[in-house]
Amino acid sequence: MSQTPIRRLAAREPEFLSTLDALLAFEAEADGRIDAAVTEILQAVRTTGDAAVVEYTRRFDGLDVQSMVALELPRSELLLALDSLRPEQREALTIAADRVRVYHERQKGESWEFTEADGTRLGQKVTPLDRVGLYVPGGRASYPSSVLMNAIPAKVAGVGELIMVVPTPRGEKNPLVLAAAAITGVDRVFTIGGAQAVAALAYGTQTIPQVDKIVGPGNAYVAEAKRRVFGTVGIDMVAGPSEVLIISDGSGHADWVAMDLFAQAEHDELAQSILLCTDAGFIDAVHDAIDRLLPTMPRRDTIARSLANRGALIHVDSLEQACALANRIAPEHLELALEDAEDWIAHIRHAGAIFVGHWAVEALGDYCAGPNHVLPTMRSARFSSPLGTYDFQKRTSIVHISQAGAQHLGKVASILAHGEGLQAHARSAEMRLKV
Template sequence: MSNAIRRLNARDPEFLSTLDALLAFESAADERIDAAVSEILRAVRATGDAAVIEYTRRFDHLDVSSMAGLELPHAELKAALDGLTVERREALRVAADRVRQYHERQKIDSWSYMEADGSVLGQQVTALDRVGLYVPGGRASYPSSVLMNAIPAKVAGVHELIMVVPTPRGEKSPLVLAAAAIAGVDRVFTIGGAQAVAALAYGTQTIPQVDKIVGPGNAYVAEAKRRVFGTVGIDMVAGPSEVLVISDGSGDPDWVAMDLFAQAEHDELAQSILLCTDAGFLDAVAAAIERLLPTMPRREIIAKSLAGRGALIQVDDLEQACAIANRIAPEHLELSLETPEPWVAKIRHAGAIFVGHHSVEALGDYCAGPNHVLPTMRSARFSSPLGVYDFQKRSSIVHISAAGAQTLGKVASILAHGEGLQAHARSAEMRLKD
């Protein structure tokens, strides 16, 4: 396994081009996925419930005749929560409480101010009316995704939260249903795939149209979300998971190797990169990877991820490491440094920054508090983690007094004439007393 992950040096003349090639990821759907999603969206838009039922029979092998058989009662969610072991139930509650406490600090309130002439300007903040939450189902059981998407929506004041989760062959995840109960999800439908996205985006006879769709899914779900954007809002079209570790050689190489594994085990396309100033430490991490990899249950996925998109990179100093990190703009960044605090301000582009040897990214996935829905594929250069603000919208308040209209009307008239929009100018001029 010694060749499981490439070694690079930032001093190499071709380093930046090699790095850019390593970071490159094509997120567009292939023609087969594109055609299938297009057909599903058209069918659901045209026939609603009937199409959803038919696709659920075909893809999830559920023998249902009506949508009533695909909606879970609240009693089943509560029973799933009550049926957990005390240990699991308490872990869910602790995680939910921490996520809620963090996101309560993000809520934006309305504001306004009055000018000297009595005009009032401001901003009215309101929650979205209805949000759809997609949750992977079957073997892919992610209760943490329920908490991270549902709790900020509820903190924002979303009136109705509808969760869709596929249950292939009737296979339900008690943890997912329990998380829905804790997070306060209003309705749950056991549907998935592009047909679930279509139902949320367009509405059916049973499922009301939502204003925004959030949550992870496979390539079909991602393509469906991409296509319905504009009809509804979406959180993002996410790429594979990413971690970048910056090290000065002061940590435990086994810890760093396992942090790289933690991202690599998600997917063969996940990306795990280490930047380090100490060549000897890079050697130690490479040895730890070789030694620990055979012990991992998902070792085949990890090995392919590390070989395909991973790297151990030697840098000259931490200034250079931070510059490279800003070029990468990773989803997760770990500052695995003896004195990490001074370097936080050097990072301009990262979804989440984990500071110090004990701030392992895995804690952020489950229970640290900040959201684990983060920008990928270098989009941290211009976007942010999912939060309460994604479930709130802002309306400008413009209340111009009669006195204010005298001053502003003249300004607007001059500018409107300059743009050749005479009706605009006349509309403003009609308010003038002179």
């Protein structure tokens, strides 16, 4: 009998949908301490700039620094980190970067224009953002893949300047992160983190210029700071815990499915790993594999808590039902672990990324497949998309109205403006009539 605590559910049970919705529900608990700390930090950085950033870096990261000069890394240090990598590390980083770049180059938007019969010209001008801030976690939680996934689409879009912030608690610098910054062409790197780094990017300081958008993951303080500065600058998203949903027909390997569930669960105890399967016997095999493989995992305690808290193995009656549930769940990552996986892509409307077939493991998407690994969570795939080149470009409407066009459009605008009670709008349009 299986010992790992993970829910076993059946879609035919009377209360299944309410049970599923409760399992999916995630509300980040409001923490008064985080709220108060972020409020204080944002205000201090906005008011005193560099001095506040230096003080918070000394306090939180244990760095004995006196000025921002000591917190900016020269490009030579990034290149030195790149040179210090083992050959296989450098090759892997380069291959991943090249694949991410090729994929995102296909997303680049272009300006366009068309001309109507009366000479009116309408169009759209696509312009890259001037300056973007990239937050990268530091210390033990160091993710060079985050540098690739955020910096490369920004550079492909044509962003003028990319400023990276990465905390280095107690002076710990991750050479892979710095090497990734070198490979992707990050312009400036500051060894600062937390809400103070977000504030510096959002408001600008004497040393760090204000950016137009902040992207990249962080802890609860970083997430709250990003939420607070939205409007002053743009942000990518405030992401929730990582998620994977696997749809299986029992044709795959139980060990593979178990490990794919682990791969999400090891992020943290709030991560969500769910299996939808038409084969009850295969669900038993997956559960047995979980029991057998879990003791071998270095992060087994985190995985076990995640599976117990928010995981589920669900028996469904058909693949049609599985796809309908997948659209209800709208997962960050969806694996179609099916014999005829291609046939079922059209049934999926809501997912951050779809991994098709038994070989398309989600872990490859995290690092080197090419598409972005910054994906919508908490069911937001119903209305939002992966991070991409388009997130670093803005679109401006271009309107050239010919004299002939103004005669027709002016009448239309006049009627609608009077209907809204906006007489100045109407007169403005009418003054162009029969000039």
